[in-house]
Amino acid sequence: MTQPASGKVHITRGKFNGMSAVSDEHGVIAAMAIDQRGSLKKAIAKAKGSNASDAELSEFKTIAAEVLTPYASAILLDPEYGLEAVHHRAKNAGVFLAYEKTGYDATVKGRLPDLLPEWSVRRLVEAGANVIKILLYYDPDDTAAINTVKHAFIERIGAECRANDVPFFLEPICYSDEIGDEQSLAFARVKPDKVTKYMREFSQPRYGVDVLKVEVPVNVRYVEGSQANTDGQVAYSRNEAMELFRSAAAASRIPFIYLSAGVSDAVFRETLELAAEAGTPFSGVLCGRATWQDGIPAYGKGGADALRAWLEERGVQNITALNDVLTKGAKPWWDFYGGKENIEVVDLPA
Numbered sequence: 068m069t070q071p072a073s074g075k076v077h078i079t080r081g082k083f084n085g086m087s088a089v090s091d092e093h094g095v096i097a098a099m100a101i102d103q104r105g106s107l108k109k110a111i112a113k114a115k116g117s118n119a120s121d122a123e124l125s126e127f128k129t130i131a132a133e134v135l136t137p138y139a140s141a142i143l144l145d146p147e148y149g150l151e152a153v154h155h156r157a158k159n160a161g162v163f164l165a166y167e168k169t170g171y172d173a174t175v176k177g178r179l180p181d182l183l184p185e186w187s188v189r190r191l192v193e194a195g196a197n198v199i200k201i202l203l204y205y206d207p208d209d210t211a212a213i214n215t216v217k218h219a220f221i222e223r224i225g226a227e228c229r230a231n232d233v234p235f236f237l238e239p240i241c242y243s244d245e246i247g248d249e250q251s252l253a254f255a256r257v258k259p260d261k262v263t264k265y266m267r268e269f270s271q272p273r274y275g276v277d278v279l280k281v282e283v284p285v286n287v288r289y290v291e292g293s294q295a296n297t298d299g300q301v302a303y304s305r306n307e308a309m310e311l312f313r314s315a316a317a318a319s320r321i322p323f324i325y326l327s328a329g330v331s332d333a334v335f336r337e338t339l340e341l342a343a344e345a346g347t348p349f350s351g352v353l354c355g356r357a358t359w360q361d362g363i364p365a366y367g368k369g370g371a372d373a374l375r376a377w378l379e380e381r382g383v384q385n386i387t388a389l390n391d392v393l394t395k396g397a398k399p400w401w402d403f404y405g406g407k408e409n410i411e412v413v414d415l416p417a
Contacts, residue, residue, distance in 0.1 A: 095397045146165070205240065221269065309345035
């Protein structure tokens with residue numbers, strides 16, 4: 068994306084087409100995520116009471132794609148177990164494919180990222196990706212030695228996506244090795260600053276990121292008076308939480324969407340309603356477990372038919388309720404650039 072002297076924003080054709088493929092007609096990204104691998108396999112195994120196979124992981128993703136993508140603008144999958152699901156999605160739904168290995172090496176400090184060695188951006192596009200997604204564990208307050216490695220890593224991926232003219236969505240996940248528990252009250256107090264810092268960092272042009280897929284800057288479980296606050300522990304008042312939404316949003320120089328981070332569908336909807344009340348210009352969501360995670364026990368006990376039945380009832384209810392919140396609160400991604408009419412689509416130089 069460039070902004071020439073004419074005032075119009077130049078976006079290359081491949082990136083514009085990819086963005087259009089994963090957003091709805093209003094420019095809102097209402098996407099579902101099911102690129103979980105190891106964690107989903109463990110959850111299915113727990114529900115079954117025995118090991119889960121690769122085929123079962125692929126089947127779960129395929130059924131979820133069939134049932135839920137008619138209500139989504141896109142689906143995020145992984146190339147390890149999700150390629151069959153790509154072919155079973157609704158025609159209206161674009162495709163995100165994950166490029167990173169799942170998890171991280173816990174024996175090495177820094178939660179360093181790595182890519183799937185048999186894949187490249189070009190190969191992911193050939194497999195059907197409209198957008199490339201990378202998850203990065205990132206503590207902006209970590210040592211320069213660790214974060215320099217991560218910055219260079221993202222620069223390389225940005226350059227690869229630019230060369231293949233495909234949008235790059237980055238999903239930074241903040242953490243603190245000093246605090247440990249990311250669901251704790253102590254972490255809730257430092258999270259807004261960490262989210263704000265990484266939104267500022269990775270929206271710099273040097274990284275080539277087109278959209279940030281970010282955590283909400285507050286943990287709504289610790290917002291005073293929220294439905295999710297069930298034990299009275301408070302990190303921020305409602306007004307403070309809204310101001311933290313605004314300050315994090317103001318740090319970004321590119322469009323951003325929110326991820327559900329594994330909370331329940333009800334908690335995620337309440338969080339998005341708070342973001343909307345704060346006037347935060349988020350451009351949609353990539354919502355994963357909040358939509359489908361409660362279907363895992365059904366699959367474990369009753370297999371494919373039970374999962375399909377659960378998704379057709381509860382899963383569809385979850386995703387349509389989320390879509391209602393997006394209709395009221397989310398802003399088109401092109402509004403970040405002054406509106407669709409302010410974008411000029413250009414061809415990538417030969």
